[in-house]
Amino acid sequence: MFDLDDLKKNTARLDVSGIDFSTFKDQPLSPGALRCLRYMHDVEYHTVCYMRDLLVTKAHQDHEIASFLAFWCFEEYWHGEAIGQILEAHEESAHGARVQPLRARIRRREALKPWLHSVGSIVAGREWMAVHMTWGAVNEWTTQAGYARLAATERHPVLTDLLKRIMRQEGRHIDFYATHARAGLEASGRARRLVRFALARAWSPVGAGVMPEAELTHLTRFLFGGAVGLAAAQRIDRQVDRLPGLQGLELLERSILARAA
Numbered sequence: 216m217f218d219l220d221d222l223k224k225n226t227a228r229l230d231v232s233g234i235d236f237s238t239f240k241d242q243p244l245s246p247g248a249l250r251c252l253r254y255m256h257d258v259e260y261h262t263v264c265y266m267r268d269l270l271v272t273k274a275h276q277d278h279e280i281a282s283f284l285a286f287w288c289f290e291e292y293w294h295g296e297a298i299g300q301i302l303e304a305h306e307e308s309a310h311g312a313r314v315q316p317l318r319a320r321i322r323r324r325e326a327l328k329p330w331l332h333s334v335g336s337i338v339a340g341r342e343w344m345a346v347h348m349t350w351g352a353v354n355e356w357t358t359q360a361g362y363a364r365l366a367a368t369e370r371h372p373v374l375t376d377l378l379k380r381i382m383r384q385e386g387r388h389i390d391f392y393a394t395h396a397r398a399g400l401e402a403s404g405r406a407r408r409l410v411r412f413a414l415a416r417a418w419s420p421v422g423a424g425v426m427p428e429a430e431l432t433h434l435t436r437f438l439f440g441g442a443v444g445l446a447a448a449q450r451i452d453r454q455v456d457r458l459p460g461l462q463g464l465e466l467l468e469r470s471i472l473a474r475a476a
């Protein structure tokens with residue numbers, strides 16, 4: 216259950232004390248894991264753009280939501296920084312050297328997004344927030360599961376230590392989005408219909424539309440391919456099922472099957 220006072224006490228720059236990034240020089244990650252981390256790095260840093268799209272909606276009028284967004288963006292920034300340090304330890308570019316060209320590549324599409332979300336908010340009213348909150352819950356569940364799968368697949372002690380620290384913060388993001396998604400969906404049948412329609416028609420995993428489809432396909436197969444990965448994804452689908460009016464969407468399973476080898 217989300218509590219703003221708890222968040223104010225606990226929000227922090229990711230603690231990387233004791234994480235020896237130089238270990239990766241002697242014990243490098245597999246190419247498949249590194250490719251996933253490039254995706255995760257770029258998407259964590261992209262949070263500021265997701266926040267931009269939320270703030271043009273009625274979100275900025277709600278003190279609790281607007282406050283969360285500030286803390287959320289701060290924490291995700293440091294996730295990007297930490298993953299960037301892993302990339303640098305593998306002598307790969309990271310931080311601004313990766314982010315700047317990415318933002319330049321997608322600048323036209325990104326320029327449209329504040330307009331789309333602004334119009335969506337005007338047309339759909341408060342129910343538009345329920346779409347954002349539910350979408351956010353699915354994204355945070357997926358992110359946390361993705362990190363857990365990466366740690367389990369790669370079995371690198373330093374990576375596992377870092378990912379566990381990131382996952383603890385992702386857990387608080389889940390609390391926020393899931394609490395607000397449930398409240399918004401319980402509040403009105405119109406919200407339930409709109410959210411169900413939006414997820415069924417338009418949902419795609421976090422980072423889709425920002426990262427190339429080939430990278431999303433790799434990440435999907437690497438983390439959620441095979442029986443164990445599929446089971447992890449199905450657990451997220453069951454969590455979505457438990458939200459009011461959203462039973463049977465099978466978002467994750469359909470996304471994985473669509474990208475299966």
Ligand SMILES: [Fe+2]
Pocket residue numbers: 259290291294358381385
């Ligand atoms: Fe994150």
Ligand SMILES: [Fe+2]
Pocket residue numbers: 291355358384385388
């Ligand atoms: Fe998060």
